Amino acid sequence: MKPIITASELVSELAGARPPVLLDVRWELGGPPGRPAYEAGHLPGAVYVDLDAELAGPAGAGGRHPLPDVSAFGATMRRAGVSADTPVVVYDGGLGWSAARAWWLLRWTGHQDVRVLDGGLAVWPGELSQEVPRPEPGDFVPVPGALGLLDADGAAALAGAGLLLDARAAERYRGDVEPIDPVGGHIPGAVSAPTTENVDREGRFLPAEALAARFSALGATADKEVAVYCGSGVSGAHEVLALELAGIPAALYAGSWSEWSRDPARPVAKGPDPE
Structure with missing residues (x-):
């Protein structure tokens, strides 16, 4: 779907x-x-x-x-x-x-x-409502595991063995600025892929063909394992969705840079290059 x-x-x-x-x-x-x-x-x-x-x-x-x-x-x-x-x-x-x-x-x-x-x-083309609904309770019982999920060690390994995409702004990837987390830079081996380039000026996703071309240019291939991280696991989910539109399954490193950068034992790369 x-x-x-x-x-x-x-x-x-x-x-x-x-x-x-x-x-x-x-x-x-x-x-x-x-x-x-x-x-x-x-x-x-x-x-x-x-x-x-x-x-x-x-x-x-x-x-x-x-x-x-x-x-x-x-x-x-x-x-x-x-x-x-x-x-x-x-x-x-x-x-x-x-x-x-x-x-x-x-x-x-x-x-x-x-x-x-x-x-x-x-x-949305219609009117908005201020009424707070009280729906009948649903029956959904979550069973984790249907999509790929990585921890910090898994992200580090994938950066070398597959394709790890960094969905943050390019200046944060390079380490030029870091307005939120303790350290600027990126996970060594990760490739810069800002989430903002997945959408048009109105915030709508680009066509699937354009997304596929974008991710192919970044190194995503049918035989390569792909994962995404961002600042805290929010915009990274947006990139996982964009990858799905492009026909590329991808895992999410949910802890993302906000977890990685809090551990002084984790290496940090700076500049425009992955390593």
Whole structure:
């Protein structure tokens, strides 16, 4: 199943016999919480899910956004009305990062029918609602392992044996600046592949053919294992989604640079070259 859905397709499906569960996952790095924006107006029927509190565990040695406790994540999804056999559509304010994080978590834990609204709330053609829904609880029980997941050692190994993509901005990859984490630079062997180059000016994903060409130029081939990391495992999920659109399966190093850079024993590379 294609991992994204257009606004027009969503309008049609919401009017159909099996309307999807809608999850509003608005969040902005360093910005205000998404809940006030949700309360000011959201897609009718959408349930708000908090990235920091419900799509991540407490920040610490495992990074700024470590994976949430699986049982707690399952409870969040059931509260939102998610069942094993119900389609789910997630959206955010338009950047796509936090929606992709929810998409990745649902897919990783075994949900088969989840898509991201391409372009986010900005492309929605209809009216917004301020009504907070109270859906019937769903029955989704997460079973981790359906998508690839790496720890720090696995990311280090893949950087040498396969293709490890760094989804952060190029200046953070090079180590020119590091506004968030303790150390600037990148995992030795990783290739710079900023998430922002996966989308057009409106924040919509590029066509699959263009994405395939992009990742091929970065070294992704059919016989090569591919993985992604970013700052804290949020924008990296967006790149995993872009790779899926391109027909390339990829694992996620969820701890990402925020975990790697906290360990002084981990090597750090700087500059434009992988090593």
